[in-house]
Each structure stands twice: as structure tokens, then as C-alpha cells.
Amino acid sequence: MFVSNLHIKSRFQIILFLVLITAFLPIITSAQTKEVVAKKGDGIYSLLKRYGYSVTETMEDFIALNKENLGKNNTLLAGVKYKLPDGETAVNETTAGKTEKPAEGTGKTVRYEIFGKEKADVPIESNTLNGAIYYLVAGHGGPDPGAVGKYNGHTVCEDEYAYDVTLRLARNLIMDGATVYIITRDPNDGIREENYLKVDHDEYCYPKQTIPLNQTKRLRQRSDAVNALYKKNRGAFQRMIAIHVDSRSQGENIDVFFYHDKRSDTGKKAATILKDTFQKKYQEHQPGRGYGGTVSDRGLYVVRNTWPVAVYIELGNMNHERDIKRLIIPTNRQAVANWLAEGLIQDFKTNK
Ligand SMILES: [Zn+2]
Incomplete structure (x- = not known):
């Protein structure tokens, strides 16, 4: 009896926890990635311009982020939501993994x-x-x-x-x-x-x-x-x-x-x-x-x-x-x- 009560209690806690997590999740994710809806006639270029992005810098990221929702030849589909790239790079460079970088010039x-x-x-x-x-x-x-x-x-x-x-x-x-x-x-x-x-x-x-x-x-x-x-x-x-x-x-x-x-x-x-x-x-x-x-x-x-x-x-x-x-x-x-x-x-x- 005691054991099964405990069991019920912990299950209840887990469910409560899941409910809370699910409730907050959309807020957390939307704070990280900004999404916008493409208008009729929009292309990646005009959309990025409208939101103040440097097109040359963000074009590739935009395509990578939205690969699944792009039309043929990377066209935008009107009414579809697209993710905008983060404003800055968020990579922790660690020294542990050495990068095999090229040396300056040849002959080295x-x-x-x-x-x-x-x-x-x-x-x-x-x-x-x-x-x-x-x-x-x-x-x-x-x-x-x-x-x-x-x-x-x-x-x-x-x-x-x-x-x-x-x-x-x-x-x-x-x-x-x-x-x-x-x-x-x-x-x-x-x-x-x-x-x-x-x-x-x-x-x-x-x-x-x-x-x-x-x-x-x-x-x-x-x-x-x-x-x-x-x-x-x-x-x-x-x-x-x-x-x-x-x-x-x-x-x-x-x-x-x-x-x-x-x-x-x-x-x-x-x-x-x-x-x-x-x-x-x-x-x-x-x-x-x-x-x-x-x-x-x-x-x-x-x-x-x-x-x-x-x-x-x-x-x-x-x-x-x-x-x-x-x-x-x-x-x-x-x-x-x-x-x-x-x-x-x-x-x-x-x-x-
Ligand atoms: Zn294999």
C-alpha cells in the first residue's frame, strides 16, 4: 500500500513536470529562433533585407536553417514560416580539438x-x-x-x-x-x-x-x-x-x-x-x-x-x-x- 502510494505520487510529479516543461517549451524556443511568414512574391533576398540582415552574410545560414521548407531553387513559399538566423555566432571554441588549418603560402x-x-x-x-x-x-x-x-x-x-x-x-x-x-x-x-x-x-x-x-x-x-x-x-x-x-x-x-x-x-x-x-x-x-x-x-x-x-x-x-x-x-x-x-x-x- 505504502509503496503503491509512493508510486502514484511520483508518477503524478512526473506528469506535472512534463506539463510544465511542455508549457514553457514554446517560449524557450521562440526566444532563440525568430520566425517570419513569407509574403507572396518574397524571395530570400527581399525577406532578409526586410529584416535588416546582410544578405551575403546570412544567405547560406538561412538556406541551411530552412532547407525543408524551401521550394525549387530555394524559392520561398508564400504563407510558410521561415526561421531567421541568429544575430551572432554561438560557438564555444575549444582548444582540445586542433583544427587542421592551412599554412600561409606554399612551400611550407x-x-x-x-x-x-x-x-x-x-x-x-x-x-x-x-x-x-x-x-x-x-x-x-x-x-x-x-x-x-x-x-x-x-x-x-x-x-x-x-x-x-x-x-x-x-x-x-x-x-x-x-x-x-x-x-x-x-x-x-x-x-x-x-x-x-x-x-x-x-x-x-x-x-x-x-x-x-x-x-x-x-x-x-x-x-x-x-x-x-x-x-x-x-x-x-x-x-x-x-x-x-x-x-x-x-x-x-x-x-x-x-x-x-x-x-x-x-x-x-x-x-x-x-x-x-x-x-x-x-x-x-x-x-x-x-x-x-x-x-x-x-x-x-x-x-x-x-x-x-x-x-x-x-x-x-x-x-x-x-x-x-x-x-x-x-x-x-x-x-x-x-x-x-x-x-x-x-x-x-x-x-x-
Ligand atoms: Zn558505415
């Missing part, structure tokens, strides 16, 4: 410990990607190894191979003058030249966050990390690149796949440039291999929930022998990174 060498002993020194060879900012997100990591395969008696985990390619890509982009944020990070792996990459679980999320096991929490954590940086770098050319080695495509399809947000024309363009680059490279290096890679839109969490233009790449599948065989060879991982970098340079030149 910059040291980034994240690439490991052998590859830590990065020579800056060109200015080609000056002004471009990349958020590189290697899939899975921490407690989640991603897809797990077996090859020659070795256990091969997706997250390690995705991370190795991601580091190689990061290093290439920096060599060409880009600013790169490595979002999934490992304190001691570096770029590895072994075939079989040791499985560990000490990856963390930029700047210094423990990766949760829960999938939704994990994806939200990395999306939040990207979005905070996106806000800080507003106005700049920015890309989120997610790299995986498992496949969502049906059946026996194995190849390199590129996904973009269905609301993003630029994302589609970027993904197509990357796909075309791979197609061209395969024709050059393995004529007759055939290439079945595709570009498509998919409701992938990190693509939908991050603000920069995003491309999500599946390099293959850790459960397919042919893909494992390809990716356990370090020079192949480097070739993939080189091709991705080449495609991203093309994307920067075309879409900036």
Missing part, C-alpha cells in the same frame, strides 16, 4: 600529429583549395566498429578502413591549401600502411567528445559538431564529407556510391563530380572493369541534419570479398583518397 611544412609519426609533416604544395573548408566524418568509430568482415582469418572493421581513407583525404586536401576538420578522430592510429588495421575503440568526436554507443546519439553528436563549426565559418565554401565502407544498396551491388540530400542541388552536383571522377579513374587504371557507382539521394541522418553541402560516400562493403581485397591494400586506400581529393578540387572550382 605543417605538422599534424593526427596523421601519425610517418605522415605528420604535411608539405603545403598549392593554394588550389584556399578558402575551402571540409568536415570529414569517417563512419562509426568509438564503441561502434560498423560493418565487420572476415578476410584470411583476420577480422576487418569498417570504421578503421573508413578512418584511414579519411585521414589520407584530409592530408591531401591540406596539401592543396584547404582547411580541414577531422570530425571522427583517433588519438594514435595515424595513417597506417598495414593491410590489416588493428581494431580499437578509442576514436572520439571533435573536439574531444566520447562517442556514444546509441546510434541516434552518435549521429546527432557528429552532426552537432559539424553544425557548430559551420556557423563559425559562415559565408565560406564548406563541405561535409562522410565516408563509409558498408553498403545500403540492395542485393549484390558493390561499388562506390555517392549520396546527397534531395533538397540540395549543390550536393547533387558535388556528388556527381565525385562519381564522374571515379568513373574516369577506373577507365584509366582498370579499363574493362566497368563501374557501377551511382549518385542518389537518401534520407541519411548526417546528410539531412548537417548544414554544409554534404556528400556521403560508400567505398564498398566490408562484407564483400572483392571490396575487402581492394581496401586492405594501403596503396589502394591512397588511390581512393587521391581520387576523392581530385573530385573535390573540381567541385570547388565549379561550385564556389
